[in-house]
Amino acid sequence: MRDIGHDFLAQSLGKVIPLRSSLPEMTLEGVQYRASNQVQIDIPSLSISGRGISVILGPNGAGKSLLIRLMHGLISPHAGQVTYEGLPVSGKGRARQAMVFQKPVLLRRPVAANLKFALKFGDTPKSQFDDRIGALLELSGLADKKNQAARSLSGGEEQCLALACALARSPKILFLDEPTSSLDPNATHRIEAILHHASVLGVRIVMVSHSMAQAERLADEVLFISGGKLRDRLKVKEFFNGPTSLEAHTFLSGRLVP
Amino acid sequence: MTDFGDSLQLAMGLILSGDESLWAIVFLSLKVSLTAVAIAGLIGMPFGAFLAVMRFPGRGALVVVVNALMGLPPVVVGLSVYLMLSASGPFGVLQLLYTPSAMIVAQVLLVLPIVAALSRQVVEELYGEYREQFLSLGVAGLRTIPTLLWEGRFGLMTALLAGVGRAIAEVGAVMIVGGNINHVTRVMTTTIALETSKGDLGMALALGVVLIVLAISINVAMSLAARSSARYAYA
Numbered sequence: 001m002r003d004i005g006h007d008f009l010a011q012s013l014g015k016v017i018p019l020r021s022s023l024p025e026m027t028l029e030g031v032q033y034r035a036s037n038q039v040q041i042d043i044p045s046l047s048i049s050g051r052g053i054s055v056i057l058g059p060n061g062a063g064k065s066l067l068i069r070l071m072h073g074l075i076s077p078h079a080g081q082v083t084y085e086g087l088p089v090s091g092k093g094r095a096r097q098a099m100v101f102q103k104p105v106l107l108r109r110p111v112a113a114n115l116k117f118a119l120k121f122g123d124t125p126k127s128q129f130d131d132r133i134g135a136l137l138e139l140s141g142l143a144d145k146k147n148q149a150a151r152s153l154s155g156g157e158e159q160c161l162a163l164a165c166a167l168a169r170s171p172k173i174l175f176l177d178e179p180t181s182s183l184d185p186n187a188t189h190r191i192e193a194i195l196h197h198a199s200v201l202g203v204r205i206v207m208v209s210h211s212m213a214q215a216e217r218l219a220d221e222v223l224f225i226s227g228g229k230l231r232d233r234l235k236v237k238e239f240f241n242g243p244t245s246l247e248a249h250t251f252l253s254g255r256l257v258p
Numbered sequence: 259m260t261d262f263g264d265s266l267q268l269a270m271g272l273i274l275s276g277d278e279s280l281w282a283i284v285f286l287s288l289k290v291s292l293t294a295v296a297i298a299g300l301i302g303m304p305f306g307a308f309l310a311v312m313r314f315p316g317r318g319a320l321v322v323v324v325n326a327l328m329g330l331p332p333v334v335v336g337l338s339v340y341l342m343l344s345a346s347g348p349f350g351v352l353q354l355l356y357t358p359s360a361m362i363v364a365q366v367l368l369v370l371p372i373v374a375a376l377s378r379q380v381v382e383e384l385y386g387e388y389r390e391q392f393l394s395l396g397v398a399g400l401r402t403i404p405t406l407l408w409e410g411r412f413g414l415m416t417a418l419l420a421g422v423g424r425a426i427a428e429v430g431a432v433m434i435v436g437g438n439i440n441h442v443t444r445v446m447t448t449t450i451a452l453e454t455s456k457g458d459l460g461m462a463l464a465l466g467v468v469l470i471v472l473a474i475s476i477n478v479a480m481s482l483a484a485r486s487s488a489r490y491a492y493a
Contacts, residue, residue, distance in 0.1 A: 069390075073393075074390050074393050074394065094394070094396055095396060097394075098394065099390075099394045105387065105388060105390075105391040107388075107405075107409055108412075108492065118395065121395045149492045151492035169395070
């Protein structure tokens with residue numbers, strides 16, 4: 001992967017993400033999710049709105065992935081509700097949202113065809129497909145590989161393509177589930193740079209991460225969860241200077257979280 | 259009584275001399291079986307995908323039934339189609355009995371469960387991989403089927419191959435509904451059965467050789483094509 005020019009990234013992103021006056025508004029109320037008779041997620045109230053990057057931190061099994069799936073409406077809570085701009089997230093509410101998974105999910109088609117597929121289910125007019133695909137290829141650094149089979153790309157390239165596919169829908173809110181957990185520093189850097197610029201353009205980003213360094217680099221705020229409960233929600237500096245909850249404190253000091 | 263060597267010599271003679279009646283039979287066999295598989299594919303692949311993707315009461319039972327029907331005995335299918343198409347049957351007015359069309363109908367019924375069951379397996383596996391991604395894109399239910407069928411194109415080739423193997427090799431169904439009429443409905447398998455009982459082992463063996471060579475080469479060709487294109491797409 002070549003070194004990335006930040007102006008260049010911002011420029012190609014600008015072609016994909018439109019200027020918007022309204023910012024997303026997501027609320028969780030009394031949300032509970034159970035699996036095998038155990039409460040896995042229990043969030044009495046949480047709202048995600050405005051600009052910025054929220055990073056969800058927590059130990060393994062804390063429910064980070066479940067929480068992000070509940071927010072995106074991929075799974076439905078057993079109690080309470082998740083609403084996005086006043087609509088239940090499971091139906092129409094999911095428009096203008098996108099998600100990137102831990103393991104990139106790509107179609108068995110060339111790179112450009114993957115982007116086209118993502119555009120097809122968005123609301124981009126067909127006449128703009130080529131321009132969009134061009135910009136997204138530049139963004140993901142895959143312009144010279146647009147005809148290559150998507151699944152023959154390297155892990156880092158695959159995840160960049162998956163991110164480009166998610167951005168193709170020009171989402172107002174973008175969820176990511178540990179997108180860089182198996183990537184090398186180069187690819188991680190590119191993903192983070194794209195996320196940073198997308199956030200500047202007004203895309204709300206909610207990302208699960210297990211890397212505290214990544215949270216420090218990227219996050220505006222940290223949501224710390226353990227045992228399915230939200231323990232802390234703090235500005236990134238405050239969180240790393242001294243979290244309020246015992247669980248986060250234990251996590252940061254490298255001990256086992258109760 | 260001719261021995262195997264003499265018969266084989268006779269058989270090779272028939273094949274190499276381009277015996278007209280032999281090749282007409284081979285051609286009809288291919289026409290009937292490939293048409294049947296094409297029709298079964300057009301119905302069976304979307305149906306298999308439907309079973310893989312949709313959730314409805316009775317789906318589990320339906321999957322079991324389709325799987326079980328893969329082992330339908332050809333003679334029973336032949337008999338059922340015969341009853342349907344015979345002059346007194348519900349479709350008797352179509353006058354299809356003892357025509358290649360009747361043979362195609364019977365083979366479609368034989369091949370359909372195989373194509374449907376194998377397609378369901380292929381698509382269900384893919385659906386597990388893509389379900390959340392599709393949901394995230396706002397694509398769910400029936401709308402995922404065309405995409406899944408395309409993504410599963412290499413696995414589905416195998417399902418069709420299994421269908422071709424079944425259709426071209428069966429004798430019971432085409433014998434009953436086709437009637438093994440010379441120059442009209444006589445195919446490789448029915449001819450082999452007939453010539454063997456007549457004692458004309460040369461013709462029977464010649465067709466046997468062609469049948470085996472065809473069955474193997476169709477399989478080899480299709481799986482080579484599937485494999486090389488799968489490698490190309492990194493499926």
